[in-house]
Amino acid sequence: MDVLECLREARAAGEDFQGAVNAFVDDFRRATPAGRSAAIAQGPPEAGRLEGLLAAVVSALCRETGTSVPDWVVHGASPEPFFAFPARSFELRLRLMIESPPPFRIRNVFVPANYLSRA
Numbered sequence: 001m002d003v004l005e006c007l008r009e010a011r012a013a014g015e016d017f018q019g020a021v022n023a024f025v026d027d028f029r030r031a032t033p034a035g036r037s038a039a040i041a042q043g044p045p046e047a048g049r050l051e052g053l054l055a056a057v058v059s060a061l062c063r064e065t066g067t068s069v070p071d072w073v074v075h076g077a078s079p080e081p082f083f084a085f086p087a088r089s090f091e092l093r094l095r096l097m098i099e100s101p102p103p104f105r106i107r108n109v110f111v112p113a114n115y116l117s118r119a
Helices: 003-016 018-030 033-040 049-065 071-075 090-099
Strands: none
Touching: 003 018, 003 049, 018 033, 018 049, 033 049, 049 071
């Protein structure tokens, strides 16, 4: 799965977008170095909440695997604060804002510290 496929699936899933993101993470980690580069070569053409989330995910995965970060990731961000998990309380929002890894926080996306951890 590449970034644009992930975005299409995430949009189609609505509130259940996490399944598409998890599938992308798993595919990226299993791919060869060439496959990883191909999967992230083209990014979303516009800004949005999911687009910012994917830019953060790709940034973190590139750091994890030593993959070169594509140019589109540098400019990808959510135009508004985006909490990838329902964070209705002030306390939970604050916690996510504090513990979000830097690739997410700088893109206005807030997730738990272990967001990319997969069992």
